[in-house]
């Protein structure tokens with residue numbers, strides 16, 4: 001059952017512009033960053049209940065995805081992290097395809113496995129983790 005609600009644009013122009021380009025082009029434009037694939041994650045705002053759309057690097061394995069709350073290695077988690085914690089039913093758009101997914105935060109060996117996949121997909125993640133004491137969270141998204 002797709003997420004419904006009022007869209008509330010990101011306060012980050014870069015993210016807002018990329019999210020809106022991905023959506024308006026039906027997933028044919030705006031789907032890379034530095035030549036690496038980007039997906040669009042739709043979450044339900046933990047406070048507003050509005051739909052938030054966040055471009056993130058694509059990390060995929062056998063039809064499952066991971067999203068990495070890296071925020072460039074900042075000291076704090078991105079806000080969308082708290083949305084997913086509060087509402088694990090998210091929507092993932094990968095190119096023209098969209099799925100309802102259920103997100104769960106992973107730890108331990110499962111997180112290490114997905115972290116390796118993430119760094120392979122987007123090597124700067126390794127730099128971001130070195131940049132912060134924060135343990136960068138990883139959610140695995142599985143089809144509902």
Ligand SMILES: C[C@H](OP(=O)(O)OC[C@@H](O)[C@@H](O)[C@@H](O)Cn1c2nc(=O)[nH]c(=O)c-2cc2ccc(O)cc21)C(=O)N[C@@H](CCC(=O)N[C@@H](CCC(=O)O)C(=O)O)C(=O)O
Nearest residue numbers: 010011012015045046047048055056057070071078079080
């Ligand atoms: C800027 C801020 O966004 P954020 O959710 O903190 O996310 C920050 C970044 O992660 C986000 O901009 C990402 O898109 C940046 N980003 C990546 N960020 C990552 O963390 N990981 C990535 O892999 C990644 C890749 C990427 C690729 C392309 C691109 O253009 C951007 C990319 C924002 O929109 N804040 C809103 C609030 C949004 C929100 O969700 N509000 C909640 C309240 C939540 C609460 O307060 O608890 C609500 O509506 O209820 C605001 O301040 O009004």
